[in-house]
Amino acid sequence: MNKLKALITGITGQDGSYLAEFLLEKGYDVYGMIRRSSVENLYRIEHIKDKINFVQADLLDQLSIVNAVREACPDEIYNLAAMSFVPTSWKQPVLTGEFTALGVTRMMEAIRHINKDIKFYQASSSEMFGKVREVPQNEQTPFYPRSPYGVAKAYGHYITVNYRESYDLFACCGILFNHESPRRGLEFVTKKVTDGVARIKLGLEDALYLGNLDSKRDWGYARDYIEAMWLMLQQDSPQDFVVSTDQTHTVKEWVQAAFSCLDLDWEKYVKIDERFMRPAEVDLLVGDSAKARKHLGWKPKVNFKQLVEIMVAHDYDRLKKLV
Secondary structure, eight states: OOOOEEEEETTTSHHHHHHHHHHHHTTOEEEEEEOOOSSOOOGGGTTTGGGEEEEEOOTTOHHHHHHHHHHHOOSEEEEOOSOOOHHHHHHSHHHHIIIIIIHHHHHHHHHHHHOTTOEEEEEEEGGGTOSOSSSSBOTTSOOOOOSHHHHHHHHHHHHHHHHHHHHOOOEEEEEEOOEEOTTSOTTSHHHHHHHHHHHHHTTSOSOEEESOSOOEEOOEEHHHHHHHHHHHTTSSSOOOEEEOOSOOEEHHHHHHHHHHHTTOOGGGTEEEOGGGOOSSOOOBOOBOOHHHHHHTOOOOOSOHHHHHHHHHHHHHHHHHTTO
16 A cells, blocks of 8 residues: 655644654655755754655745645645744735745645645634634634734635635645644744743843733644644545634733743743734634534643643753753
C-alpha cells in the first residue's frame, strides 16, 4: 500500500511543525512548501527536517505553487501559511491580503487544474468573528473582522467554500480559536508574557510592557488542535468546523497565571504601554466546538492552567541556560 502524501504550507511555523510531526507519526510522506530565503528558518522542525521533502514555492507566485503541487503529488494539502501576526496586518495590509487571501485562491486554482481529488484544509481563524455578533461563536456566526488579517482570513474562508461548491472539491476550513505552545513566536502576547516572566524571575528584565489586559480569548494548546485539522480531511464529506476550548480568559488572567507559576506578583512588574494597543480591538472571542466534538470525536486535552504552565516551564528552562 502506497503511503499517503501531504503538502504543508507554513511548515516552519508553530502549527506546521506540530502537524509535520503528527503526520510523520501517522506514516505520511510529508512535503513542506518553503519560500526561497538567504537565511533558513527551520528551527521549529530542525529535529525532523531530514524526514521532510521540501519544495520551493511562494504564495504570491501562482506558477511556483502549481509546480510545487505537481512535484509533491499530495493526497492532502494543509494551507497554514499566512501573514499571521495581527498587529503587522495594519502596517502591511496589502501584503497581508496577497498572502492570506489571494494565496488561498492560488492554492485552490492549482488543485482545480492539477488534481481535483486532492483534499484541502484551509486554516481559517477566530479573528474573522472580530466584533462578535453572538456569544459563543459557532460555524453559523456571522463574521465581522476587525483587522486586515481578519478580513483576509474571511476572504480565504469564503473562497474555499466557493471552490468547494463550484468545483466539487474536498475543501474544508478549520476555524481555530487562539492556540498556543512553546513554539509560539515572541510577537504574540501569550509568548511575550511567558518569556517575560521567566526573564524577570532570572533577573534578565525588571518589567513587562503590555497593551490591553481586558481582551478575552479562547486559548487552547496547538498540539491538540493539529489532530482536529487531520480529522477534518478524514471525513466522508468536506465540512467546516470551529475548534476551541469553549472557555474564555482575559489577557490579565493569562498574566496572573504565568506570574504565579514562578511565585511572582504580576502587579509589581507589568506596565501598560499604549504602543501595544490595536487600532480596532477584538474584545471577546469564545468558541462553540460542539460540532467538532460530535462529528470528529475531538476535544482538547490540555486546559488553560496546564497550557500556561507548559509555556512558562519551557521558557524558564530555555532562558536559565543563558544565565
